[in-house]
Amino acid sequence: MAKKTGMTENELRGAAEAAIRESVGFSSSEIVAERENALKYYYGEPFGDEVTGRSQVVSRDVLEAVEWMMPSLLRIFTGGDVVKFEPKGPEDEQSAEQATDYIQHIFNVDNNGFLILHDWFKDALLSKVGIVKHWWEQAEKTVTENYEGLSEDEYLLIAGEDGAEVLEHTAYEYEDEPGVVLHDLKVSHTFDDGRVRIEGVPPEEFLISTRARSIEDAHFVGHRVRKTRSELLEMGFDKQKVDALGDDGDSDYLTGERETRMADEEYDDARGGTEDRSTDKITFTEGYIRLDVNKDGIAELVKVSLGGTGQVALLDWEEVSRVPFSDLCPVRTPHKFFGMSVADLVMDLQLINSTLMRQMLDNLYLSNNPEKEVDISGVVNMDDFMTSRPGGIKRVKKIGTSREIAVPFTASASFPMLEHLDRTKQLRTGISPTTQVDSEALQNQSATAANIAQDATAQRAELIARIFAETGVKDLFRNLLKIITTHQNRARMIRLRNEWVPMDPRGWNAEMDVTINVGLGYGNKQAQSAMLNQILNYQIMGLEQGGVGMVTPKHIYNTLEKLVNLAGFKSVDPFFADPGDGQQQQQPQGNPEEAKAMMEAQIEQKKAEIKASVEYQTKTAQMQLDAELKREQMEMEVQLKREQMFLEANLRHEQNMAGAMQPVQFGGNVG
Secondary structure, X not given: OOOOOOOOHHHHHHHHHHHXXXXXXXXOOHHHHHHHHHHHHHHOOOOOOOOOOOOOOOOOHHHHHHHHHHHHHHHXXXXXXXXXXXXXXXXXXXXXXXXXXXXXXXXXXXXXXXXXXXHHHHHHHHHOOEEEEEEEXXXXXXXXXXXEEEOHHHHHHHHOOOOEEEEEEEEEEOOOOOOOEEEEEEEEEEEEOOEEEEEEEOHHHXXXXXXXXXXXXXOEEEEXXXXXXXXXXXXXXXXXXXXXXXXXXXXXXXXXXXXXXXXXXXXOOOOOOOOOHHHOEEEEEEEEEEEOOOOOOOOEEEEEEEEOOXXXXXXXXXXOOOOOEEEEOOEOOOOOOOOEOHHHHHHHXXXXXXXXXXXXXXXXXXXXXXXXXXXXXXXXXXXXXXXXOOOOOOOEOOOOOEEEOOOOOOHHHHHHHHHHHHHHHHHHHOOOHHHOOOHHHHHOOOHHHHHHHHHHHHHHHHHHHHHHHHHHHHHHHHHHHXXXXXXXXXXXXXXXXXXXXEEOHHHOOOXXXXXXXXXXXXXXXXXXXXXXXXXXXXXXXXXXXXXXXXOOHHHHHHHHHHXXXXXXXXXXXXXXXXXXXXXXXXXXXXXXXXXXXXHXXXXXXXXXXXXXXXXXXXXXXXXXXXXXXHHHHHHHHHHHHHHHHHHHHHHHHHHHHHHHOOOOOOOOOXX
16 A cells, blocks of 8 residues: 655665664573473473483473462452543543443453463463454455345345445335235345454563663554464455565574474474465464654654565555553563563472472482493303392302392481471461461461461562553553544443343544552451451441441442452442442431421532433433434334334245145035
8 A cells, every 4th residue: 555655665675674683582592591491391291311221300490480470360350340541521421430341342252261360360470461452353244134025125124224235125016016026035244243362472472672661752663473364365465465475494583582482393394394385384473563654753663474484575554543552560670671570480499399309309319220240250140239129139150149238318408408498488478278277377477377377478479460550551551542442433242141232332442541459458268258247237237327428328338349359249230239329318416397307408418419400411312312312213214114024924924834834625524
């Protein structure tokens, strides 16, 4: 596509290719090597210093630390409604509530939100940074319908609908009414069916410029992946350009990190291996680079699509407003994009543990099956001594020709060291099986001490959860709101709380604030539940005594909502109804007559407030209804006509079937 620019396409391609080659993740680097090493430790691969005939056991500290932390993080983020949009002004109140429901529907229903979080978090815990990509996937849906016996007006109405294509049309005269023309019609309706898509990006496929502090300030960010020529054509790229792409297998793409990840599979990503060029694998990079393409002195954000290796080809480019990636890092390093992973915290402990365990097992092997010294001059058959088995016979010329070399069992001295390493791992990660409360531990310490110890060990996981919430997760949901307000061009019906609700984000404020509710706070679930129950008791007491201006039914509802979420239920709706934000009136005390007068005054004031509110809501609703009525009236009429014709067609069909099933009457007598 032709675009006006002060920079030629060759200059743009050269700048983008240089940015790719200088980015972190393009080829081997210290960070790539560290991530590859973390994967090897996670899979429990040998260290490379193993000795034949000696123990080669590998401790799994990295796997244990990552897998023990995953349930805590997922429970925090999936225990209830995670995201909440906050209105910028009074006009955003309703749209903020709708956006909260709709975005969570998009995340959990349109996309598998649980698996997205699972893979995203695990990448971050294991490979320093987890990346997800989010974009609007343009799609069209076509529905074919058949109509019979349409009048002239109905025919023109249906055939003239936007996106309608007449496939078959038959006009004929109605036999019961001469001069009346009816129409049989077969028509296809095509409409926009785009959706928001969210996808995890493998760490080795993500590229970012060196010295970047974040995705927002990075000079270049990209996603490099292998695709077939057929997939590139389906993405809309020019066929001539795609056919001309060359590819030599891209050894830079096949990093050790990717080979380690796919080690348990026969992984060959070089070429399609057949004469059918449509299945050839091509290296494709979708990059986002800041360049002054129009030579005005200000760098613009440009999306570039590059294909092939060697002489890389520029398939397409366009100016965009955002980078479609969100990142997570569990242990952040200030002023750097790459921090540390949980694997980084325990890899050295895994090596030490493995070394100690190997030495302990070697000692146990030698203690149970000691070596022998043998006088070979007194041996009849040396093979007897090369094999050790219960009840075995050793043939010698003289008793005492051999004797065992006793090896003392000293492995028990290593147990305190193993316990020390476990405590070190717990201090670094906050995760260990010993953090789980058992009955014996509770018998030997007070409940308060047990809770304090358990809370202390959970602080590391809670800190990581808070970092995830305030960085990548918040950025993801903020971008989802921007995507739907930019691309969704019609209302969409979704099912919420057993009701079908229209969601039309075209009038929403795309800059609404986002709050991520991860259920963090002091104490474990039991402690939080006990504290909330105590608060609830005080609220009920205050409400019964007039509230003193501090307690309303809404406050009690909020407390109950938190208790329901702590119990593991995502929604409070099946249990309690939202009372709204109406204030509970204070009960007057003192003189009964004064109290009555005050109550009547409050009632009149409340009536006036309700009346004003109802009038305002009525006017607002009426304006919205008037606007929607004009737009939907035609659609409603068409739908009614369709249903009527469908019912009439079914009725005629049943009548015809009933006529065909009438029994045949024969004359005369029988017998």
